[in-house]
Structures are given as C-alpha cells and as structure tokens.
Amino acid sequence: MFKIVQRKEMAGGTIVLNEIEAPLIAKKAKPGQFVILKANEAGERIPLTMADTNPEKGTLTIIYMVVGKSTALFKSLKVGESYQDVIGPLGKPTHLEKVGTVVCVGGGTGIAVLHPITRGLKEIGNNVISIIGARSKDILILEDEMKAASHKLHVCTDDGSYGHHGFVTEVLKQVLEKEDVKLAVAIGPVPMMKFVSKLTKDFNVPTMVSLNPIMVDGTGMCGGCRVSVGGETKFACVDGPEFDGHKVDFDELMRRLQAYCEDEKKCYNDYCTLQQA
Amino acid sequence: MAEKTETKKTTPRQAMPEQKPEIRRRNFQEVPTGYTLEQAMAEAGRCLQCKKPGCVEGCPVGVDIPGFINLITKGDMTGSIRNLWSKNSLPAVCGRVCPQEIQCEGYCIVGKKGDAVAIGNLERFVADYERMHGTGELPPRDKPTGKKIAVVGSGPSGLTVAGDLVRKGHEVTVLEAFHKPGGVLVYGIPEFRLPKEIVFSEVAFLEKLGAKVECNQVVGRTVSLDELFEEGYDAVYLGVGAGLPKFMNIPGENLIGILSANEYLTRANLMKAYLFPKVDTPIPLGKNVVVLGAGNVAMDSARTAMRLGADSVRIVYRRSRDEMPARKAEIHHADEEGIEFFLLTAPTRFIGDEKGRLTGMECLKMELGEPDASGRRRPIPIKGSEFMMDCDLVIVAVGAGANPLLTQTTPDLTLNKWGYINADPETGKTTKKGVWAGGDIVTGSATVILAMGAGRKAADSIHNYLTWGW
Numbered sequence: 099m100f101k102i103v104q105r106k107e108m109a110g111g112t113i114v115l116n117e118i119e120a121p122l123i124a125k126k127a128k129p130g131q132f133v134i135l136k137a138n139e140a141g142e143r144i145p146l147t148m149a150d151t152n153p154e155k156g157t158l159t160i161i162y163m164v165v166g167k168s169t170a171l172f173k174s175l176k177v178g179e180s181y182q183d184v185i186g187p188l189g190k191p192t193h194l195e196k197v198g199t200v201v202c203v204g205g206g207t208g209i210a211v212l213h214p215i216t217r218g219l220k221e222i223g224n225n226v227i228s229i230i231g232a233r234s235k236d237i238l239i240l241e242d243e244m245k246a247a248s249h250k251l252h253v254c255t256d257d258g259s260y261g262h263h264g265f266v267t268e269v270l271k272q273v274l275e276k277e278d279v280k281l282a283v284a285i286g287p288v289p290m291m292k293f294v295s296k297l298t299k300d301f302n303v304p305t306m307v308s309l310n311p312i313m314v315d316g317t318g319m320c321g322g323c324r325v326s327v328g329g330e331t332k333f334a335c336v337d338g339p340e341f342d343g344h345k346v347d348f349d350e351l352m353r354r355l356q357a358y359c360e361d362e363k364k365c366y367n368d369y370c371t372l373q374q375a
Numbered sequence: 376m377a378e379k380t381e382t383k384k385t386t387p388r389q390a391m392p393e394q395k396p397e398i399r400r401r402n403f404q405e406v407p408t409g410y411t412l413e414q415a416m417a418e419a420g421r422c423l424q425c426k427k428p429g430c431v432e433g434c435p436v437g438v439d440i441p442g443f444i445n446l447i448t449k450g451d452m453t454g455s456i457r458n459l460w461s462k463n464s465l466p467a468v469c470g471r472v473c474p475q476e477i478q479c480e481g482y483c484i485v486g487k488k489g490d491a492v493a494i495g496n497l498e499r500f501v502a503d504y505e506r507m508h509g510t511g512e513l514p515p516r517d518k519p520t521g522k523k524i525a526v527v528g529s530g531p532s533g534l535t536v537a538g539d540l541v542r543k544g545h546e547v548t549v550l551e552a553f554h555k556p557g558g559v560l561v562y563g564i565p566e567f568r569l570p571k572e573i574v575f576s577e578v579a580f581l582e583k584l585g586a587k588v589e590c591n592q593v594v595g596r597t598v599s600l601d602e603l604f605e606e607g608y609d610a611v612y613l614g615v616g617a618g619l620p621k622f623m624n625i626p627g628e629n630l631i632g633i634l635s636a637n638e639y640l641t642r643a644n645l646m647k648a649y650l651f652p653k654v655d656t657p658i659p660l661g662k663n664v665v666v667l668g669a670g671n672v673a674m675d676s677a678r679t680a681m682r683l684g685a686d687s688v689r690i691v692y693r694r695s696r697d698e699m700p701a702r703k704a705e706i707h708h709a710d711e712e713g714i715e716f717f718l719l720t721a722p723t724r725f726i727g728d729e730k731g732r733l734t735g736m737e738c739l740k741m742e743l744g745e746p747d748a749s750g751r752r753r754p755i756p757i758k759g760s761e762f763m764m765d766c767d768l769v770i771v772a773v774g775a776g777a778n779p780l781l782t783q784t785t786p787d788l789t790l791n792k793w794g795y796i797n798a799d800p801e802t803g804k805t806t807k808k809g810v811w812a813g814g815d816i817v818t819g820s821a822t823v824i825l826a827m828g829a830g831r832k833a834a835d836s837i838h839n840y841l842t843w844g845w
Contacts, residue, residue, distance in 0.1 A: 122597050136554055142655040143554070143646070167655055183554040185591045314646070314656075317552055317593060318778055319618040320638035326629060331622065336780060350629055353731030357631045361657035368652065 100181040103157055107173075109237035113163050113207060114173045115149070121156030123186045129214040130192030130308065130340055133158065134316040136183040137171045144168050145313045147339065148187070149210035158186075161210035161239065167365040170373075188316045189339045192306070194218045197280035199225040201273055201303075202248065203266050203294050205286025206232055209240050211308055212285040217247040219283075225249055227277065229269045231286075235260035267293050274301045281306070284343060288352050295343030305343035309334045311351060312358070326350050388490035389418040396711035400681050403566045403649055406708060407471075407496075415500040419447035421485060422492045429482030430494060435828030436535075438462045440479055440494055447497060453512075456505040459498065460514050464538030464581070465531060465827065467506065467573045468560060470499025473824045474702050506576055513584055517544035522841040525550060525608040527594045527781070530558020531823040532614035532814030534578065535830030536837070537586040543838050547585070548608075550592040555645060558616055559815075560823065562645040563637075565675050567682070571644070595781035600788070600810065610809050610837050613796065614830060617815035618778035622771055623667065627725030632659060632733030636668070636676045636772035643679050661768025664688045665736055667722060668772035669699040670820075674706060676770040677714045688714045689764070693721040693741050693754040719743070721754065723761065725769065736764045775820050795819060803833030808845055811837055 104117035123133060132147040150159040164170050175181070192215045200219050204212035209230050220226045226247065231254035232238040238253065238260065245251045252269045253261030262269055266286075273279065274297070282305040284294040291307040298305040311323040311334050318336035325334050328345035332338065391407045393399075399406050410418065422444045430440040439458055446455035459466045475481070475495035483491035522545045526533045529551040541547045555561055557574040582588055594600060594615075603611050620635035622628055639658070642648040648658035664680040666673050669692035677688045690709070692699060695718050699706060710716075719741040726735040740760035743752035777794035789797045789806040796805055796812040803811040813829030815821055 122592075126597060140654040171655075183591050185552070185554070185593060185597075187596055188593070314638055314641055315553070317596075317618075317780055319620065320641055321620045321622065321635040322638045324629060331624075331629065350731065354629065354631060356730070357659075358657045361651070365652055365655065365657075 100184045102175055102177050102179055102181075105175075105177045108161075108239050111164075111173075112237060113161060113239055114169075115159060115161045116172065116175070117152075117157050117159045118181060118184060119156060120158050120184050120186075123184065124151045124156050124158050125153050127151045127158060127187035128191030129194070129218045130211075131187035131189045132316075132339060133160070133184050133186035134188065134313065135160070135172070135181050137168065137175065138182050141171060141182065142168045143183075143185075143314060143316070145188070145310075145316055145335070147189075147211040147308060148214070150214055158184075161207055163207045166362050167369045170366065170369055185316060188335060190337070192218065192340060194222055195281075196223045199227065199277050199279050200281045200283065201270065201277075201279050202226060202228040203270060203282065203284040203286070203290075204228070204230045204244070205266060205290040206237070207239070208286030208290070208308070209244065212283065213240055213243050213247060215283055215285075216244060220247055220249070224281075227273055227279075228252070229254065229266045229273065231255065231266040231290075233257065265293075266290065267297050270294060270297055274298065274303065279303050282343075283307075288348055288355070291343060291346075292348035295346070295348070299344050306340050307343040307346060308339050309341060309346065309351060310339070311354060325354075386421055386489075388421070388493050389414045389496070391493070391496050396713070399567070400678075400712040401684070403682055405570055406567055409503055410496055410500045412504075415447055415497060416450070418493050419444045419497055422448075423484060425484055429484060430479040430492075433478045433480075433482035435478065435824045436462050436831050438479075438498075443501060444492070444494070444497055447501065452501060452504045452508070453510060455501045456509065457514060459501060463498075463827070464535050465577050465823075466498050467502035467577060468531065468569060469824055469827070470495050470497075470502055471569050472564060472822075474822060476703065478824070506573070514542065516542050516585060519546070520544045520841065522546065522609045523548070523607055524610045524612065524837060524841075525603045526612045526614065527600075528552075528558055528614035528616060528814075529556035529578065529588060529590075530614055530616050530814065530826065531560060532616075532826035532830040533558065533612065534581060535827040536612045536614065536813075536834045537588075538581055538584065539831060539834035540837060541581065541584050541586045543834075545838070545841065548587040548589060549581075550594055550598075551588065551590045552593045553645065554590050556588050556590060558614075562641045563672065563675070565640070565644055565679050566649075567678070568675065593780070595784045600781065600785045600807075604809065609841060610811070612803075612830075612833055612837065613781065613805070613810065613812040613816060614814045614826065615778065615781055615816045617775040617820045619776040619794075620771070621774045621776055623722060623773065625722060625724050627727060627733075628771075630725050630727040630733045631731050632661070632727075632767055633725060633769045633771065634659065636666075636672045636770050637775065639676055639770045640672070640679065643683075649679070649683060658683065659768050660684060661766070662686045663766045664768045664770065665764060665766045666690050666770045666772055668692065668774070669694075669701055670772065670774070671701045671705055673770075673772035674701045674709045676772050678709055678712055680768065680770065681712050681714060685768075689717050689766075690714060691717045691720050691722065691736075691738065691764075693719065694751060695719055695743060698751050717764075719754070721756070726763075733767055733769060734765070736766050736769060738762055738764055775815075777816060777819075793819065801832060802836035803829055804836060809840075
C-alpha cells in the first residue's frame with residue numbers, strides 16, 4: 099500500500115515528484131483535492147494538494163518543495179518504498195465552469211496544483227491564459243505541461259534568468275488590461291496569492307485561491323486549519339482548500355503559518371545534522 | 376449471615392493505588408496503577424451478591440456485575456473475563472473511563488450505608504489480568520452467515536458493534552478515517568487515563584475474533600455510503616462521533632496559541648506530541664495556560680498542559696463548581712495536580728502581539744440567574760467586572776457538534792436541526808434502509824459507555840435485520 103512507483107527530482111533536488119500507489123484515492127480524486135501523508139510511525143500528518151491522478155493505473159502524484167523535516171523525510175523515500183499512511187481525497191474539488199477567458203496564475207510548487215485545474219478549465223471549453231513564475235529558471239517546474247494545458251503561456255522569473263523579468267502580477271496586469279477575463283485562479287506562495295487577488299479586485303475579476311494552512315486531521319475535526327474568509331472562520335480542509343481570493347485574510351494566514359516555526363527549524367536542523375553524520 | 380452482610384457494609388472500600396500528584400503532574404503514565412490480586416479479592420468480597428442487583432440496572436450495557444465479581448472471589452479470572460465479555464467488549468476501557476459513580480456504583484446497595492463496591496476498579500483488574508496473564512483463548516463464534524457489515528468509525532460504539540456482530544458469525548469490516556484505530560479512545564482520552572497500548576490490544580482482540588479493521592478510510596470522501604452497498608455490504612453502522620469543534624466566536628480567536636481541545640488532544644494523544652522531538656508533530660508548550668470549559672475534555676486538556684510543563688493552568692468556566700459537567704474524580708485529580716479553577720468567569724476577547732501570538736484574554740465575571748434550556752442556571756455577566764488574564768495558550772473545550780463530512784454526502788440520511796443523525800433510540804435504525812447509527816453522532820457529545828450501549832442495541836437490530844429483514 100502507498101508504494102512509490104515513480105520519483106523525480108527537480109530544481110536541483112529542492113523539488114520532488116512522487117507517484118504513489120493509492121487506487122481508492124486515485125479513483126475518487128478530482129482536481130483541487132488534497133491528501134494527507136505520513137511517512138512513518140513518528141511522522142507528522144501533512145497535507146499536499148494532488149498534482150495529478152491516474153485512475154487506471156491507480157496512482158496519484160504529489161510535487162513538493164523540501165522545506166522542513168517532513169518533506170525532507172519524504173524526499174528520502176526511494177522508488178519501491180512506501181508512505182505509511184495516505185488519506186484522501188480531502189477537501190472540496192475545484193468548481194470547473196465554462197465562463198469564457200480565464201487566467202491561471204501559478205508560483206513555485208503552486209504550479210503543480212494549478213496544472214490539473216488549468217487542464218480541466220481548458221477541457222470544458224474556456225480560453226485559458228496562464229502565467230507561471232519562480233525565483234529563477236532552475237526552480238521553474240512544469241512549463242511544458244502548463245503550455246499544453248493553456249492556449250497561451252507566459253513565464254516570469256524574479257531574477258530574469260528566463261522569460262519576463264519580474265513578478266507574475268506585472269504580466270497579469272497586462273493580461274487583465276487587454277483581455278475580457280471572467281475568472282482568475284491563483285495558486286502559489288501566500289504573498290503571491292495576496293497580491294494577485296488585490297490586483298484582480300481592481301479589475302473586478304472573480305478570483306479563486308488554494309490555501310495551505312497547517313493541518314492535523316484534514317477532516318474538519320480539529321479546526322487547526324481555520325482561516326478567515328469574509329470575516330467568517332472557515333476550515334480549509336472541509337470548506338476549502340479553495341476560497342474567494344477577495345475575501346481571504348491573507349495576513350492572518352501568513353501569521354498562523356508561523357505558529358511552530360521555532361520547533362520546525364530545530365527539527366529540520368537536527369535532521370540535517372543527523373543526515374550529514 | 377446478617378452479621379456477615381453488616382461486616383461487608385462497613386468494611387471500607389479498597390483504595391486504588393495512585394501516583395502521587397506532585398510526581399504524576401509531570402509524567403504521562405497512568406494515574407491509578409491498579410489493584411493487586413489481594414486487593415481485588417478483598418474488594419470483590421464486599422459485594423453482597425444482591426438478588427435484585429441495582430448495579431446491573433445502572434449499567435448501560437447490562438454487565439452481569441454480581442456474576443463477574445463472584446468469579447473473582449473464587450479466584451477464577453478466566454471465568455470472570457468471559458462473563459464480562461458476554462456483555463462488554465471493552466472492559467479494560469470501561470473500568471477506566473466510565474462514570475461509575477452515576478451508573479453501577481451509584482446504585483450499589485453497599486454504597487447506601489458505606490462506600491460502594493469498587494465495580495470499575497474490579498472490571499479494570501479482571502481485564503488487565505487477562506491481558507497480562509490470560510490464556511488468550513477466544514470466546515466462541517457462531518457459524519458464518521455470509522452477511523457483510525461495514526462499521527464506520529472505530530471508536531467505542533463501532534468497536535462494540537464489530538465485536539457483537541463478528542461473534543454472531545457475520546463478516547465485519549471497520550473503516551477508520553485516522554491512521555490508527557480507536558477513535559476518541561485514542562485521540563481524545565489522554566495516555567495517563569487510558570494507555571493507548573490497551574486500546575490497540577482491545578482492537579487486536581477484535582481482529583483475532585475475525586473483524587477486519589481498515590484505517591485511512593474516510594467514508595464520505597474515500598468512499599461514499601452508497602458505494603459501500605454497491606461493494607456488497609448488507610448493512611452499515613455509523614459510529615463517526617461528534618467531531619466538530621466548537622469555538623467561542625469572540626474577537627482574536629484566530630491568534631496563534633488558541634487551539635480547540637480536539638486539536639490539542641489529537642496532537643498530544645494520537646500524534647504523541649508530548650514526546651516531541653522524538654516524534655515529528657509539535658504541540659504548543661504554554662507557560663500560562665487557560666482552558667475554557669469544565670467537562671471531562673477540559674480536565675483532560677488542563678492535565679495534559681500541566682504535564683507538558685506549564686507554570687500555571689487555569690480552568691475558566693462561566694458557571695459554578697456545582698454545574699461543572701466533568702466527573703468528580705477528574706475534577707479531584709485536576710485539583711490535586713495544581714490546576715486552578717476560575718469559576719463564574721467568561722472570556723470576551725483575546726489579545727495578541729504584533730506577530731499574531733496570544734498574550735492575554737479579557738474576562739468578565741458572571742453570576743447565576745434562572746435555569747436556561749439545559750436546566751442549568753444561566754450565567755449573567757456582571758457589568759463593569761472586566762479583567763485581564765495573561766496567557767500564552769488557550770484550549771477551547773466548550774463542546775463538539777456533528778461533523779458534516781459524511782452526512783453532507785448522504786442526503787437521504789435524515790438529520791435533526793443540529794446536524795446529528797436521527798436514529799431510533801431503541802434500535803439505532805436511521806431513515807436510510809440498511810443504515811444504523813449510534814453514539815455521539817446521534818446524541819451529541821456524551822460518554823464512551825453510552826456509545827457502547829447504543830452500539831449494543833444497534834448490533835442486535837442489525838442481526839435481526841440480516842436474519843429476518845428490515
């Protein structure tokens with residue numbers, strides 16, 4: 099159960115792809131949904147939105163950046179080894195509707211989550227314009243896949259090593275000015291989603307974001323993943339993970355994501371030290 | 376004979392050996408350490424073997440209490456555990472967590488003139504004895520019926536249904552959403568009240584009997600209720616629990632350092648975060664902790680925070696001591712461990728620093744007015760009584776509602792206005808054919824034993840259905 103059947107390292111090993119055997123989840127999962135994974139007995143339960151699923155093969159794919167102990171532990175799993183627990187599909191699937199022209203904006207590993215949604219929006223007949231960005235060329239992922247899933251793709255890098263030199267919001271502004279955009283989808287680092295939403299609000303374009311708060315159970319029983327949306331408290335694991343970007347309190351989310359930063363740093367440092375020994 | 380009875384009535388109850396408060400308040404080992412064989416036999420000897428046992432009336436699953444106790448006096452522990460198993464599939468759990476004082480022991484005749492017979496301690500003794508010294512011989516199982524039942528949730532209710540039906544010869548599969556079985560027995564009740572090794576041992580026993588237990592199955596997501604029937608199950612039991620944390624909905628509640636009791640306890644108990652960093656899941660280590668609420672969950676949260684090294688742990692409750700819903704035994708243990716009680720007090724808002732971390736809680740003093748809908752006296756704020764409480768961790772333990780994950784995806788399951796499942800109180804039948812429900816998802820948050828009682832009734836009804844029809 100939950101065996102890794104394929105493994106790829108990207109962006110100099112900082113981003114990892116795992117294709118995992120999970121037939122029940124693969125059969126049921128829809129774009130936008132996530133799974134909770136646990137590597138071993140002492141491991142944390144962490145949520146990762148699925149990058150892809152293959153119901154015939156019975157597998158799901160996750161793409162994650164190594165940012166701490168749990169993701170580092172996941173990276174250490176080889177092909178043929180298994181995750182101890184994978185739970186899903188969790189969260190509400192993306193609502194896919196034919197509206198006309200849509201803009202899909204992805205940053206960093208958010209592009210992995212954006213890709214199946216972009217593909218879904220194109221398949222039902224929308225005119226899809228995508229904008230993807232990363233700090234530099236070597237950590238930009240899924241460019242070819244996003245190109246295939248869109249009618250037009252724009253690429254940005256913060257350092258100008260590839261594509262437009264600058265943030266995705268700069269390209270987005272130009273697109274919003276030129277096109278009659280009916281819907282925007284933004285998935286990436288929280289500041290990116292915050293600023294994309296701010297921009298689309300000025301253009302009155304409805305915007306969907308996918309949030310990534312800290313989670314424990316993923317089934318709505320603990321409230322650890324609570325986020326403020328339009329002044330109301332929602333649980334990202336059952337009410338989300340997608341929400342109206344114009345209503346999300348991104349600043350509160352950014353603060354809450356720091357809740358365990360000291361413990362996380364210590365844990366990761368200890369793990370890295372152990373690996374080097 | 377009368378003289379012997381009189382002696383029994385005035386012989387004091389065997390005291391349960393316990394870890395001393397000053398030691399146990401900083402460790403996660405069990406507080407009561409269990410009777411010795413001598414103590415068990417002495418205590419069992421106090422039972423009058425009443426012809427009309429009130430204790431049995433008081434037991435939600437109808438354990439043959441005089442029966443199992445009599446076997447202890449004869450030194451027949453194997454006979455005693457078998458007697459227990461005929462009515463109670465989780466005696467090691469019940470002996471530890473049941474509110475015996477309002478159930479069996481509350482009805483005990485010996486208790487009218489002296490101390491009630493320590494029925495709970497004896498039940499625990501027999502179950503632990505079997506686990507440690509027993510033959511491991513399994514109770515009998517009826518011939519296979521070829522009928523399949525899916526039990527959703529591996530908490531006390533689901534485990535009881537599984538145990539009863541597997542013994543009647545049915546094929547039972549328990550589907551659990553978490554990665555470990557046991558439900559609230561594992562994520563809710565702390566290690567120092569109910570060691571998890573005991574829960575897993577009880578589950579392993581059920582598996583030996585023939586029940587299948589599958590974890591990481593979220594019914595309502597991984598598989599829907601209707602799909603279970605498509606897969607060939609003949610009946611489904613829903614024991615998914617209450618599982619929706621209630622918050623105060625006051626300003627500042629999303630500051631870092633405010634957790635629902637469900638989150639706090641799940642980190643501590645299921646994820647074993649009290650062992651961090653030996654395990655990867657962290658838990659906030661508050662120095663000045665406040666727990667909102669005064670039920671058993673609040674006591675569990677407060678005592679856990681104390682064990683995690685808090686300088687002060689305060690229970691803040693809007694009513695008075697008499698209205699506190701927690702078991703007296705748990706309040707007493709909390710008291711001994713240095714937990715303070717701020718009664719007739721309610722929070723109005725939380726204060727935090729510029730990083731969004733909790734630094735304090737503003738409170739109002741209350742006084743009690745006329746009874747409200749729950750029958751308890753209504754707390755009325757005292758104007759102008761605001762005061763600040765410094766704190767860096769608040770655990771919100773003010774109750775749990777019905778988690779809608781499964782019910783949302785099953786529209787033909789009728790719910791009441793609170794979102795709990797409508798089920799016949801005598802049979803557990805829901806409005807959906809072939810589906811039963813019991814425990815907290817029907818009644819709202821209650822106890823382990825009541826969930827088991829509901830499971831018992833539902834198992835009987837399911838068996839009748841599979842034998843005779845709906």
